[in-house]
Every structure is written in C-alpha cells, then in structure tokens.
Amino acid sequence: xxxxxxxxxxxxxxxxxxxxxxxxxxxxxxxxxxxxxxxxxxxxxxxxxxxxxxxxxxxxxxxxxxxxxxxxxxxxxxxx
Numbered sequence: 001x002x003x004x005x006x007x008x009x010x011x012x013x014x015x016x017x018x019x020x021x022x023x024x025x026x027x028x029x030x031x032x033x034x035x036x037x038x039x040x041x042x043x044x045x046x047x048x049x050x051x052x053x054x055x056x057x058x059x060x061x062x063x064x065x066x067x068x069x070x071x072x073x074x075x076x077x078x079x080x
Contacts, residue, residue, distance in 0.1 A: 006024050006025055006026075007024055007025075008023065008028055010028070012042065012043050013043050014043065014047045014050050014057075015047050015050065015051075021046065021057050021058055022058055023058050023061055023062060027061065030068075034065065
C-alpha cells in the first residue's frame, strides 16, 4: 500500500512554464527510464504527456507510464 511518504513532489518545466508534479517514487523511476529510452529529458517527456492529457498531470503521467509498460510487454514479452 502506498502512503504519503512514497509520493515525491518535483518541480519541472513544461513547455517553458514551471510547475510541479507529485507521483510515487516508483513512477519517477519508470518515467526516467522511459525518457532515457526515448533519448529525451523528463521535462520533454512530461511536455508530451501534458499536450495530450485529460485530467490532472499526475494522473495523466501514471496512465502514460501504464500504457508504455503494457506496450513494452507486448513488444518484448517475457517468457516464463
């Protein structure tokens, strides 16, 4: 279960505008991995998420990460 200590608030710049986003540490780690894989900064990735989002940025980011993980799993399934 997630508690408030697991949520990290970070200042970011999205499309030239400073803002902040609060998501769980695990999501920050995955977001960094996605940005690295796409060879862009976390701010640039968040700008892309922000451009297509509905609802708040934190929720949109979690949904983006979930969709990315599903897509990666379908592209590179792990065999047991």
